[in-house]
Amino acid sequence: MAYNRYFEDEKMENLDPNNIKRVLAYLKPYKYRVALSLFLMAMAAFADLLGPYLTKIAIDNYILAGDYRGLTIISLIFMGLLAVNGFAVRFRVLIMSKVGHQVVRNIRQDLFQHIQNLSFSYFDSIPAGKIIVRVMNNVNSLQNLLENGLINIITDTFRFLAILLIMLNLNLRLTLISITVMPILIFLIFLLKKKIRIGWRRVQKKRSNMNAYIHESLTGMKITQAFVREEKNSNIFKDLQNDYVSNWMKTVMMSHGIFPIVLLINTASVIIMYLVGIRDLNAGLVTIGTLVALLQYIWRLWQPIINISNFYNQVLVANSAAERIFDVLDTDPDIVDLPEAKVMPEIDGKVEFKNVSFSYEEDGEIILKDMNFEVQPGETIAFVGATGAGKSTIINLMTRFYDIDKGDILIDDIDIQGVKIASLRKQIGVMMQDTFIFSGSIADNIRYGNLEATREDIEEAAKMVYADSFIREMENGYDTEVNERGSRLSVGQRQLISFARTILSDPKILILDEATSSIDTQTEILIQKATQAVLKGRTSFVIAHRLSTIRNADRIMVLEAGEIIETGSHEELMARQGHYHDLYMAQYNRVI
Amino acid sequence: MRELKKLWIYVKKYKLFFFGGLFFIILNVIFSMIPGYLNRRIIDDVINGQQMELLFTFLVTYIAANFLRAAAIMIQRFFTESLSQNLLRDLKQDLYDHLQRLSFNFFNNNRTGELMSRMTGDMEAVRMLFADGMIQFTRAIFYIVFVMAVLIPESLKLSLVSLALSPLIGFFAYRLGVRIKPIFRQVRRQYSDLNSTVQENISGIRIVKAFHQQCYEMEKFDEENNNYFTKNYNAAKIWSKYFPIMEFLGGMSTVLLLFYGGRLVIEGEITLGIWMQFNSYLWMLIMPMRMIGHIVNMFSRTSASAERIFNILETEPEIKNKKKAVHIDRVKGEIEFKNVSLSYGDEDILKNVSFHAEPGETIAVMGATGSGKSSLINLIPRYYEPTDGQVLIDGIDNRDYDLRDLRSQVSIVMQDVFLFSETIASNIAYGQPGLDLEKIKRAADISSARNFIEEMESGFEEVIGERGMGLSGGQKQRVSIARAIVEESPILILDDATSAVDMETEHQIQQALEAMDQRSTLFLIAHRISSVRNADQILILDHGEIIERGTHEELIKNKGQYYTMFKEQYKEVIDEKEIEERWVK
Numbered sequence A: 001m002a003y004n005r006y007f008e009d010e011k012m013e014n015l016d017p018n019n020i021k022r023v024l025a026y027l028k029p030y031k032y033r034v035a036l037s038l039f040l041m042a043m044a045a046f047a048d049l050l051g052p053y054l055t056k057i058a059i060d061n062y063i064l065a066g067d068y069r070g071l072t073i074i075s076l077i078f079m080g081l082l083a084v085n086g087f088a089v090r091f092r093v094l095i096m097s098k099v100g101h102q103v104v105r106n107i108r109q110d111l112f113q114h115i116q117n118l119s120f121s122y123f124d125s126i127p128a129g130k131i132i133v134r135v136m137n138n139v140n141s142l143q144n145l146l147e148n149g150l151i152n153i154i155t156d157t158f159r160f161l162a163i164l165l166i167m168l169n170l171n172l173r174l175t176l177i178s179i180t181v182m183p184i185l186i187f188l189i190f191l192l193k194k195k196i197r198i199g200w201r202r203v204q205k206k207r208s209n210m211n212a213y214i215h216e217s218l219t220g221m222k223i224t225q226a227f228v229r230e231e232k233n234s235n236i237f238k239d240l241q242n243d244y245v246s247n248w249m250k251t252v253m254m255s256h257g258i259f260p261i262v263l264l265i266n267t268a269s270v271i272i273m274y275l276v277g278i279r280d281l282n283a284g285l286v287t288i289g290t291l292v293a294l295l296q297y298i299w300r301l302w303q304p305i306i307n308i309s310n311f312y313n314q315v316l317v318a319n320s321a322a323e324r325i326f327d328v329l330d331t332d333p334d335i336v337d338l339p340e341a342k343v344m345p346e347i348d349g350k351v352e353f354k355n356v357s358f359s360y361e362e363d364g365e366i367i368l369k370d371m372n373f374e375v376q377p378g379e380t381i382a383f384v385g386a387t388g389a390g391k392s393t394i395i396n397l398m399t400r401f402y403d404i405d406k407g408d409i410l411i412d413d414i415d416i417q418g419v420k421i422a423s424l425r426k427q428i429g430v431m432m433q434d435t436f437i438f439s440g441s442i443a444d445n446i447r448y449g450n451l452e453a454t455r456e457d458i459e460e461a462a463k464m465v466y467a468d469s470f471i472r473e474m475e476n477g478y479d480t481e482v483n484e485r486g487s488r489l490s491v492g493q494r495q496l497i498s499f500a501r502t503i504l505s506d507p508k509i510l511i512l513d514e515a516t517s518s519i520d521t522q523t524e525i526l527i528q529k530a531t532q533a534v535l536k537g538r539t540s541f542v543i544a545h546r547l548s549t550i551r552n553a554d555r556i557m558v559l560e561a562g563e564i565i566e567t568g569s570h571e572e573l574m575a576r577q578g579h580y581h582d583l584y585m586a587q588y589n590r591v592i
Numbered sequence B: 001m002r003e004l005k006k007l008w009i010y011v012k013k014y015k016l017f018f019f020g021g022l023f024f025i026i027l028n029v030i031f032s033m034i035p036g037y038l039n040r041r042i043i044d045d046v047i048n049g050q051q052m053e054l055l056f057t058f059l060v061t062y063i064a065a066n067f068l069r070a071a072a073i074m075i076q077r078f079f080t081e082s083l084s085q086n087l088l089r090d091l092k093q094d095l096y097d098h099l100q101r102l103s104f105n106f107f108n109n110n111r112t113g114e115l116m117s118r119m120t121g122d123m124e125a126v127r128m129l130f131a132d133g134m135i136q137f138t139r140a141i142f143y144i145v146f147v148m149a150v151l152i153p154e155s156l157k158l159s160l161v162s163l164a165l166s167p168l169i170g171f172f173a174y175r176l177g178v179r180i181k182p183i184f185r186q187v188r189r190q191y192s193d194l195n196s197t198v199q200e201n202i203s204g205i206r207i208v209k210a211f212h213q214q215c216y217e218m219e220k221f222d223e224e225n226n227n228y229f230t231k232n233y234n235a236a237k238i239w240s241k242y243f244p245i246m247e248f249l250g251g252m253s254t255v256l257l258l259f260y261g262g263r264l265v266i267e268g269e270i271t272l273g274i275w276m277q278f279n280s281y282l283w284m285l286i287m288p289m290r291m292i293g294h295i296v297n298m299f300s301r302t303s304a305s306a307e308r309i310f311n312i313l314e315t316e317p318e319i320k321n322k323k324k325a326v327h328i329d330r331v332k333g334e335i336e337f338k339n340v341s342l343s344y345g346d347e348d349i350l351k352n353v354s355f356h357a358e359p360g361e362t363i364a365v366m367g368a369t370g371s372g373k374s375s376l377i378n379l380i381p382r383y384y385e386p387t388d389g390q391v392l393i394d395g396i397d398n399r400d401y402d403l404r405d406l407r408s409q410v411s412i413v414m415q416d417v418f419l420f421s422e423t424i425a426s427n428i429a430y431g432q433p434g435l436d437l438e439k440i441k442r443a444a445d446i447s448s449a450r451n452f453i454e455e456m457e458s459g460f461e462e463v464i465g466e467r468g469m470g471l472s473g474g475q476k477q478r479v480s481i482a483r484a485i486v487e488e489s490p491i492l493i494l495d496d497a498t499s500a501v502d503m504e505t506e507h508q509i510q511q512a513l514e515a516m517d518q519r520s521t522l523f524l525i526a527h528r529i530s531s532v533r534n535a536d537q538i539l540i541l542d543h544g545e546i547i548e549r550g551t552h553e554e555l556i557k558n559k560g561q562y563y564t565m566f567k568e569q570y571k572e573v574i575d576e577k578e579i580e581e582r583w584v585k
Ligand SMILES: Nc1ncnc2c1ncn2[C@@H]1O[C@H](COP(=O)(O)OP(=O)(O)OP(=O)(O)O)[C@@H](O)[C@H]1O
Pocket: A001, A124, A360, A361, A367, A385, A386, A387, A388, A389, A390, A391, A392, A393, A394, A433, B469, B470, B471, B472, B473, B474, B475, B500, B501
């Protein structure tokens, strides 16, 4: 499997040039509110623009005329305008913040939901830290664009067009000549854009690398401290940071370059206006009044362009974030329901492997070779075999965590590829070899197997695996809060809790992968006795290295390098004097 | 504000960037005023006044000013970006290094996602302050100072009038700060909760899918996600209340000037010219007044985040070196527990445990789940400290040793295996980066890992996934055994290190360990009799107390708990009579 490591940049397979459009599509449900904001924005802009005009009237009509009353009135009008502006701003900010945060929330929700459905192989290959960064940081990067950027770009475009129109109206020739430099600007920005875009993409990757490293460092902190490796890690982190900072600086300086470019082009445009305007003035082609007006407007004309170029930078940043979001959203899960998938009927418990071959990666090492076996409803099957023989792999296939390469897996004679995954997994209870405890109360952790379970059910399940007594001894009993991965529990206790969780799910097929490997043998025997009742009547698979754990199984299958080499009950296998017998006797000989 | 003071320590290291940044921000402001001034002069003198000869000078100045401004902008950006990036890097590095010093308990009690959010989201808020906030702030201050310098000499009265509303603006800005800071704190806390939820979901995704609880997970997530939205919206609500007020008051300065200044002109106290000049500079006053809201907002946001960062930076490690720590190269490996007790809260985990191990001895620890075995051995390398009693290594209290030295003496295979997403070779050499491959291979030999590693496509250079993804349970354990063995430390601890390994392989590992020429003091936690029977001492723990101790033979003769365990584990192959004959006699 190609594992992506913290220092390797992610490859992105689903680069969609329409990222930003797809982000904007999320605004659709809020289009009326966006429109209202635009209206408010226009109102505010209008009130804002009217200010200088009012001042002019005040000077010309009242101050020079010495008219106190007029001055008072115009001041009051001015005040009124400011109030209007204030209200418009208030509601626009309110509406757009809400919309912006809502859209961000919705995108994050979609992303998270999609991630829930991705297959194991996806999570195998990408560090968790890199997935988290997409759900959290990258989605947040869209906030500003959604809240302010879009609205501002629209209003500034309008402002630009309005001023341009007035100018064209004033003097077509001068205006056109002075904006001839505009295409140069567009061309330069176009040139830069590509570089900046690639730059941000790289920055995002570096950030993601750093995040992955932080995440792994935090989760593996105990090992790091135990092996006194702090210094080395600190240096690795330093290198990652330097890599990030240097990429950031390169890109951010390029993007800061846009504003000076706009400024210089603006200078050219104004200079042209001066030169041509004054020549025209001397030639009598233009009146003083018009020229002065034009000169004042060209000033104003550039403000929206500067704003837009600023927001354009935001768009480029948002684009690199959006790319990463849609890259995940466009990743299809490997394991999906077929279109014609049926709901798995209530499972009776017959399980059949027919010529099953499997490897974790294409053309990779073949883990299971042509495996065949049949299990009758209600049977207890044990898998034994050396580590790495493929025991856990078998159960990964039964629950369709991975799809097989060849052959069929049938449950109750139904091919599991043809049924809805949810209906299948709901009926199979797996206790995986790696236990996982969620942060939260112990009761909640057990309840995870069946959300409808009552407190009594939970306690009963705990009693069955002899977890009840230690849970009660804790300060808040079943309501004791445990931390992530159950760090305040002993490893055996964690196993018992996830065992209880699996039992609580009351599955039709029960799979226990090393469920009691960290439990002392005496407790294990007690658990075995207690769970006998649960196992009765349902097909169950038990994987264990301790032969005492599996002795009572109806059938034991001995695995070696992905093949079943022996099958039979304990007695049969002992009588056969094969591999199992040897294993068993070796134990005996070793105690003597 | 207190946070800013703490940040200042980081800023100080980059004085050039900081003051250079300030300088060029101001330069930029000055250059930015020139074109407006020239424009007016051109209109007045050249166009209206027909002094054509001036045009050339004006235009050249105009071009020069804008070129200089463009340069100033780039330099200013370079300085502020350099400042913020360097400062952030240092801060992150300090936080990272500090986290590495914090004790195991800290990590037991804090969620990974929560810590991560401080390393990422909160850092971003600090960055914003120095990359953008600084520019805005300096500009605002400079404008006010500049405008006042120009206007006060012209007319004190008018200047005061145009500043009349600033105390009010200041008041609202203060109110905004006071009200929004707690909300930002909530936003940050919620962000870290959301981050934790996502982090935990992704770490546990296999369980989520196995129990098909995606819907439940979505619910949990939605709640946090929604809360995050609400908290952000709450901040926006406050912002949307204060920001327009400040905008309004800023605008009102214009009105005041218009009204009051107009009257003064009419009354002839000042000339229209002065009044016009005031008017043309007024935007420079209004701008900072409007800016103030943004700046306060940004400051509050940053200080809420900085609080969280410094919170961790100021958490003292529970376990750290004493003043005069003992440095040591290599201990002999003699270990003594003297009346050691350990409790978490009011729960007693270990009670009065005492034992003594000679260098090179093997001590096996057995006991029921939760009896305190792991807690016991965790005291040796001082991952935790005993509540009472002493742990002596070579006769010296382990709290007196330098922590790094002490931990270098101990190699451990922890009960829950953790491997890094790295090549197998670098996983094994985790404690000794760059170790030569031969040694790695030898360690892999001892832990019976070599065969399966070499069968893999790239052998020792094979990359594995996070937490050892891609290896079977037993394979992971064997790699982590190799990782401990390669250290050749005087003290080796195997905490249930072969629980996922089959008996044959376990036996091989055990034999290889025994055959090692370099004998460490070995602590062995195991549940199978076969693993512990050759130990020099076997300790049986029960609820934190040693209830039996001795060698295999002694304990069988003793007919206590160990004897019961033995009988149970071997009842199929060996009966009581045989045991009697073999060991009791
Ligand atoms: N996700 C994976 N990707 C690639 N290879 C894998 C993956 N999981 C397991 N393997 C490989 O498949 C083989 C079988 O692994 P499996 O986990 O089934 O062994 P197992 O019999 O359960 O062993 P153990 O007793 O140690 O748990 C091993 O060689 C392992 O390296």
